[in-house]
Amino acid sequence: MVIGFDNEKYLRIQSEHIRERIAQFGDKLYMEFGGKLFDDFHASRVLPGFQPDSKLKMLMQLEDCVEIVIVISAVDIEKNKIRGDLGITYDMDVLRLRSEFVQRGFLVSAVVITHYNGQASAEAYRQKLERMGIRTYYHHTIEGYPHNVALIDSDEGFGKNDFVETTHPLVVVTAPGPGSGKMAVCLSQLYQERKRGVKAGYAKFETFPVWNMPLMHPVNIAYEAATADLNDVNMIDPFHLEAYGKTAVNYNRDIEIFPVLNALFEGIYGESPYKSPTDMGVNMVGNCISDDAVCTKAALDEIIRRYYWALNKLAEGDCNDAEVNKISLLMKRAGIDTTFRRATVAARERKERCGVPSSAIELADGTLLSAETSALLGPSAALILNATKYLAGIDHSVKLIPQKMIEPIQKTKVQYLHGHNPRLHTDEVLVALSMLSQEDDNCRRALDKLPELQGCQVHSTVMLSEVDQKIFKKLGVGLTCDPVKKG
Secondary structure (H helix, E strand, O other), rough: OOOOOOOOHHHHHHHHHHHHHHHHHHEEEEEEOOOOOOHHHHHHHHHOOOOOOHHHHHHHOOOOOEEEEEEHHHHHHOOOEEEOOOEEEEHHHHHHHHHHHHHHHOEEEEEEEEOOOOHHHHHHHHHHHHHHOOEEEEEEEOOOOOHHHHHHHOOHHHHHHHOOOOOOOOEEEOOOOOOOOHHHHHHHHHHHHHHOOOOOOEEEEOOOEEEEEEEEHHHHHHHHHOOOOOOOEEEEHHHHHHHHHOOOOHHHHHHHHHHHOOOOOHHHOOOOOOOOHHHEEEOOHHHHHOOOHHHHHHHHHHHHHHHHHHHHHHOOOOOOOHHHHHHHHHHHHHOOOOOHOHHHHHHHHHHHOOOEEEEEEEEOOOEEEEEEOOOOOOOHHHHHHHHHHHHHHHOOOOOOOOOOHHHHHHHHHHHHHOOOOOOHHHHHHHHHHHHEEEEOOOHHOOOOOOOHHOOEEEEEEOOOOOHHHHHHHHOOOEEEEEOOOOO
């Protein structure tokens, strides 16, 4: 995998910068964490070398002073809102997140249920958490939030919320997804802390857009593509430009809300500690890019990948034309089309030659390999075999998995499990390789090459099954599919 990001430098300077921000306020810092604290695969794709759990590792360097508060909206509990990448509801994800944090040695001090308005489902969820020994608090819906500053900054606004008891100087506020009310929880705590004589501060941790990179840099355009469903738009921060005469990149929602936040800060502190929304951030990602060309190519690949994902969602009826059209415009802004991905071109050429669903992979050294559907294997399973054979120096004509082993598996799938597709999926091929590797040196060598697929680009001319998609994701492969359902 070609590296464009210095992860060790990031872990060091990011934690140092957060310690400096804690010291700026004295007693306590509430830090709103946007995006994912771990499993941040978007960042690892556009910044090759960034590890999916880098932010969590960075916090581990601050574990002596950090605790975590998890936020969930009562509205999301009521709607059984599902986290798309994991397929689980937000209320289940709160428990998953808490478990992950606790296993890594973090103190998870509480769960806050926001937008509470007496919902029965929220009350039932609070009772469930408290039976598990998890402290749970309500934060209420405030009429006119966030613009009715006079009400918000009063005992009838933030003052009505439960005060979340915390003990550490850094309180990380995170949530399963956007719209949970993380910022409101932080601000409510600032109001309540002030009443208790505690000087507390607020900061925001957002990885993207990268504030000290150009507005039109592909890494920032890739963020717009990733949030096309939210209609986020990257912008030059006008407050930062006016205050410092320097260009900084932020996004529309933070810029639009800043005057309101400024008024709230003035109500809480007497004066605002920040002159711009960019000032509120603590992100040091832009200082850790070691190879801009590598990150540029990775980001351009990601923009196209997001375009295909939107096309696939549209084919499944899960989004509308607006999301696809927005990403299409972003591709034009970046000066690319789908042919930028060499794997896409190679897969389509293979399909034109053979007339059946095909796939292709671009390896780290630029080599292109392709595969097609056969009676025994799907195109993605065949592609993994081709790629690992190539990387292991095994001749293409060698059959790693004998037909006599594949046929009984197919019989089980169709005759006993009543499946309609007898061809082996990627997971089944890898299991078969693992079994054969005990006796067959070629199979062992091929398996040993799987880690070298990380960062490679794959395209399929048909939409792959969920199983195949998950295998490629676990291998760290960038996958795109034409919006064509298997026949």
